[in-house]
Amino acid sequence: MDFIDLKSQYKMIESDINKRIKTVLEHGKFILGPEVSELEKKLAEYVGTKHCISCSSGTDALLLPLMAYGIGKGDAIFTSPFTFIATAEVIALLGATPVFVDIDPRTFNMDPDKLRKTIKELKNGKKISQGTPNNLCAKGIIPVDIFGLPADYDSINSIAKEEGLFVLEDAAQSFGGSYKGRKTCSLADVASTSFFPAKPLGCYGDGGAIFTNNAKLASVMDSLRVHGKGSDKYDNIRIGINGRLDTIQAAILLSKLKIFDDEIQKRQLIAGSYSKDLAGKAETPFVPDGYVSAWAQYSILSDKKNQSIVKLNEAGIPTMVYYQTPLHQQTAFAYLCYEKGSMPVSEKTSEKIFSLPMHGYLSEIQQKEIISRL
Numbered sequence: 001m002d003f004i005d006l007k008s009q010y011k012m013i014e015s016d017i018n019k020r021i022k023t024v025l026e027h028g029k030f031i032l033g034p035e036v037s038e039l040e041k042k043l044a045e046y047v048g049t050k051h052c053i054s055c056s057s058g059t060d061a062l063l064l065p066l067m068a069y070g071i072g073k074g075d076a077i078f079t080s081p082f083t084f085i086a087t088a089e090v091i092a093l094l095g096a097t098p099v100f101v102d103i104d105p106r107t108f109n110m111d112p113d114k115l116r117k118t119i120k121e122l123k124n125g126k127k128i129s130q131g132t133p134n135n136l137c138a139k140g141i142i143p144v145d146i147f148g149l150p151a152d153y154d155s156i157n158s159i160a161k162e163e164g165l166f167v168l169e170d171a172a173q174s175f176g177g178s179y180k181g182r183k184t185c186s187l188a189d190v191a192s193t194s195f196f197p198a199k200p201l202g203c204y205g206d207g208g209a210i211f212t213n214n215a216k217l218a219s220v221m222d223s224l225r226v227h228g229k230g231s232d233k234y235d236n237i238r239i240g241i242n243g244r245l246d247t248i249q250a251a252i253l254l255s256k257l258k259i260f261d262d263e264i265q266k267r268q269l270i271a272g273s274y275s276k277d278l279a280g281k282a283e284t285p286f287v288p289d290g291y292v293s294a295w296a297q298y299s300i301l302s303d304k305k306n307q308s309i310v311k312l313n314e315a316g317i318p319t320m321v322y323y324q325t326p327l328h329q330q331t332a333f334a335y336l337c338y339e340k341g342s343m344p345v346s347e348k349t350s351e352k353i354f355s356l357p358m359h360g361y362l363s364e365i366q367q368k369e370i371i372s373r374l
């Protein structure tokens with residue numbers, strides 16, 4: 001059994017994918033070829049934003065908006081400690097400081113009450129942690145749609161407005177999900193997603209995309225993506241990066257986009273039967289009314305986590321632990337000197353959480369097997 005079954009998916013669309021790759025090999029426009037702009041147009045339509053800028057990874061999709069906002073030394077960006085390293089890494093990479101805000105125990109997403117409190121504390125000069133510099137300037141918020149479930153954007157956006165901050169939605173795991181009728185990637189000032197193969201919409205390598213309705217921001221990010229280009233890439237008006245999506249990856253994504261809504265539908269059914277059959281045996285994921293998860297992961301909480309993992313693995317059923325170590329406890333962020341117990345919900349969640357196989361090709365028989373082993 002695969003944790004994420006990309007082989008079955010490939011079998012489904014093999015001839016279309018092969019044909020599209022061949023087309024690219026034949027036209028030879030490997031960098032920013034016609035498939036890239038076609039994909040950007042389709043993705044923007046899909047999520048309902050004016051602009052989509054594809055890029056080389058979900059990490060660069062987070063980095064480019066921060067660069068466009070001019071984030072650097074002395075700036076504070078509020079984010080969740082219960083996420084993949086990339087979310088906070090890009091903040092530190094630019095010389096700014098990630099300020100962690102603990103999560104809600106049921107959604108595992110940033111807790112808006114704690115966000116409001118932490119912003120006030122920072123603005124009032126309270127010490128955030130031993131290693132967090134004094135006198136940081138609050139600039140923005142990166143909420144993460146963890147496991148595919150959107151964060152609480154009504155609350156977060158309204159706090160951001162009051163405090164004069166921008167919001168960058170980290171939708172690396174939630175492409176295909178929605179919040180109160182609106183698709184993820186359209187829920188904040190700017191949003192980023194990832195096409196890493198294991199994400200809900202994955203390519204066959206690295207890839208990502210950025211979404212916004214802000215034309216000015218879009219044009220700066222478009223320039224930053226190609227070495228800070230001006231009228232062309234040999235006219236350089238700012239310091240940028242090489243952050244383009246390969247044409248071959250765009251071609252693959254165009255093919256996968258055609259079956260994507262069906263896959264998201266199947267993930268809903270699979271998550272539904274997991275939650276029904278595991279009720280009372282483990283803490284199953286909570287999806288608030290009006291939210292649709294893209295089910296990047298199906299994660300449960302159990303006091304017998306280690307025992308369950310051993311049992312499942314012995315039966316040939318793969319499991320993963322997202323996340324073993326919250327970011328404030330990662331060695332890379334040791335310089336911030338967060339104390340143990342400073343993010344109690346994230347720390348407790350990390351101890352009890354693990355994820356079960358989840359993808360659109362999980363059969364009923366496989367799922368029955370997983371549930372019975374549990």
Ligand SMILES: *Cc1c(COP(=O)(O)O)cnc(C)c1O
Nearest residue numbers: 057058059084086087172194196
């Ligand atoms: C995967 C992921 C990223 C980074 O995406 P890459 O394409 O691997 O660079 C960022 N944030 C979150 C929450 C992720 O899960």
